[in-house]
């Protein structure tokens with residue numbers, strides 16, 4: 637029987653297709669993992685911003701989670717937007733039912749600046765979920781919320797990654813430097829050593845969904861059994877090419893190109 641690697645995302649939606657569940661499923665598919673999804677919130681948004689959000693009830697969230705764990709294999713999972721404390725609690729308790737690497741993208745605001753999580757509930761990400769992760773992938777503003785201090789330099793990023801693992805109990809931390817000036821560098825700390833992942837900064841306004849796409853790619857590679865540093869290395873390449881070949885769609889920050897690695901795309905656009 638053919639074996640397939642199964643990856644699950646637990647996140648909010650993006651009808652414009654660049655971020656959230658939609659970006660995650662496209663990424664899983666592109667990287668040849670079988671994609672599954674549990675919706676936390678149905679979000680009305682596009683490239684210009686968030687218009688509204690409908691948060692699912694705790695019971696219905698749990699019903700979806702159980703539908704997966706009672707029936708389907710999960711080889712790796714990620715979480716994205718989790719809008720409030722009660723949903724975080726449900727997911728935290730349900731995580732006891734799965735034995736798979738867990739990647740948390742601690743989504744707080746959309747690229748447009750609109751909040752995706754209730755501010756007073758941000759701290760519960762730390763309490764309920766961070767200690768259960770294999771990896772947390774904060775950008776700079778999210779790192780500042782998690783560690784409670786300003787991040788201005790690459791040295792600050794490394795120090796914060798250490799704090800997230802040592803003091804907050806994450807399995808590993810990948811602090812992403814997309815919001816700093818200069819090279820696009822991310823630092824991974826796995827409790828033992830640092831790894832650095834660098835790419836040139838691509839001059840593109842189309843970065844809607846980069847964080848979702850990156851963490852989904854890491855999850856896909858983990859579902860296939862790659863070790864964490866290798867999974868991040870390959871995912872960094874994937875997200876960099878997705879930004880390089882991004883689409884000028886919509887009136888705001890356009891989406892990345894989830895099929896940028898396909899040979900025909902290179903032939904067509906390089």
Ligand SMILES: Nc1ncnc2c1ncn2[C@@H]1O[C@H](COP(=O)(O)OP(=O)(O)O)[C@@H](O)[C@H]1O
Pocket residue numbers: 774775776812813814815820821822835836837838839840843845846847848850872875876879
């Ligand atoms: N303009 C860019 N050129 C190249 N890489 C980028 C660019 N912007 C972001 N990245 C990379 O995309 C990934 C997502 O980063 P970041 O923007 O920090 O996260 P988020 O989307 O969660 O805000 C990181 O690997 C970051 O280094």
Ligand SMILES: Cc1ncc(COP(=O)(O)O)c(N)n1
Pocket residue numbers: 647648649650655656657679681716717743745746747752843844845846847848849
């Ligand atoms: C449902 C949902 N989840 C996450 C993001 C953040 O996207 P980005 O990767 O651009 O920070 C988003 N805009 N919508």
